[in-house]
Amino acid sequence: xxxxxxxxxxxxxxxGQEVILRCVPISNHLYFYWYRQxxxxxxxxxxxxxxxxxxxxxxxxxxQFSVERPDGSNFTLKIRSTKLEDSAxxxxxxxxxxxxxxxxxTRLTVL
Amino acid sequence: xxxxxxxxxxxxLSEEAFLTINCTYTATGYPSLFWYVQYPGEGLQLxxxxxxxxDKGSNKGFEATYRKETTSFHLEKGSVQVSDSAVYFCxxxxxxxxxxxxxxxxxxxxxxx
Numbered sequence: 001x002x003x004x005x006x007x008x009x010x011x012x013x014x015x016g017q018e019v020i021l022r023c024v025p026i027s028n029h030l031y032f033y034w035y036r037q038x039x040x041x042x043x044x045x046x047x048x049x050x051x052x053x054x055x056x057x058x059x060x061x062x063x064q065f066s067v068e069r070p071d072g073s074n075f076t077l078k079i080r081s082t083k084l085e086d087s088a089x090x091x092x093x094x095x096x097x098x099x100x101x102x103x104x105x106t107r108l109t110v111l
Numbered sequence: 112x113x114x115x116x117x118x119x120x121x122x123x124l125s126e127e128a129f130l131t132i133n134c135t136y137t138a139t140g141y142p143s144l145f146w147y148v149q150y151p152g153e154g155l156q157l158x159x160x161x162x163x164x165x166d167k168g169s170n171k172g173f174e175a176t177y178r179k180e181t182t183s184f185h186l187e188k189g190s191v192q193v194s195d196s197a198v199y200f201c202x203x204x205x206x207x208x209x210x211x212x213x214x215x216x217x218x219x220x221x222x223x224x
Contacts, residue, residue: 031210043155043200043214056211091155093212098143098162098204100212104154 002026004103006092012109013082021077021106023092032075033093033100034067036060043091049075082110113138117201117215124191125223132186132218134175134201142203144168144177144184145212149198158186158199191222 005024013019025032034046047057049067066078075094079086087110093100118133136144146158146168159168164179173188184201201215 033211035212042216043202045211045213048211089154095210097210099145099157099160100204100210101157102147102155 004092004094004101006090006103006106008106009104010107010109012111015084015110016081019079019082019108021079021090021092021108023075023077023094023103024073025075025092025094026101027073029094029096029101031055031095031097031100032067032069033095034077035091035093035102036088037091037105038085038088046077079108082108084110086110113142113203113205113213115201115203115213115215117199117218119216120198120219121221122218123221123223126193127190128222130186130188130191130195130220132199132201132220134184134186134215136182136184136201136203138182138203138205140205142205144175145202145204146173146175146184146186147200147202147214149200149217151197155200191220193222193224196220196222 007022032049037043047061048055064080068076089105091105092103114137143162145160147155148158159170161168161177167176175184175186198217198219200217202212204212
């Protein structure tokens with residue numbers, strides 16, 4: 001069964017450093033998403049991406065964040081200068097439309 | 112904007128007890144509704160879904176019925192097992208715009224043997 005994959009599973013970085021989280025969505029899906037979950041809290045929408053552009057973003061998704069689909073398979077989330085409060089689990093998801101399939105997540109720890 | 116409200120946890124039950132986790136939503140239009148489960152240290156797994164009013168989603172003994180008149184999607188299971196211990200998230204997708212999914216705060220379930 002096709003699935004969304006994410007790498008790395010755990011990323012540790014120093015405050016102020018740039019990180020890139022990677023996702024491989026399901027191959028025939030058209031919509032791509034990033035969500036985050038701060039430890040013990042709810043899952044929050046960050047951004048959706050369709051047809052090579054952002055279709056919607058939340059207020060969390062400020063200028064420090066960017067997304068890219070550099071080739072036909074990967075979908076990346078970049079955080080330019082990490083802050084302590086960026087520590088969270090980041091989930092990638094993809095869909096044809098409607099129901100989304102989630103990856104296993106990348107745990108980002110900012111020290 | 113759209114939102115999901117679910118009962119606060121933790122919920123602690125003995126094995127074979129009946130489970131209900133309440134979920135209500137606010138949305139314009141006709142959202143699809145979901146329950147996701149998150150086991151300790153793992154990602155989100157879709158447990159069940161319903162895409163229109165009066166639909167019943169079911170999986171692994173869990174059920175939820177899309178009630179438009181009460182804007183609810185309560186999760187039920189007749190007999191819980193220790194292995195059901197997890198966090199359960201109610202969620203909706205408005206089927207519009209960027210198709211983002213909006214999650215409730217999650218309800219942690221502990222099942223004792």
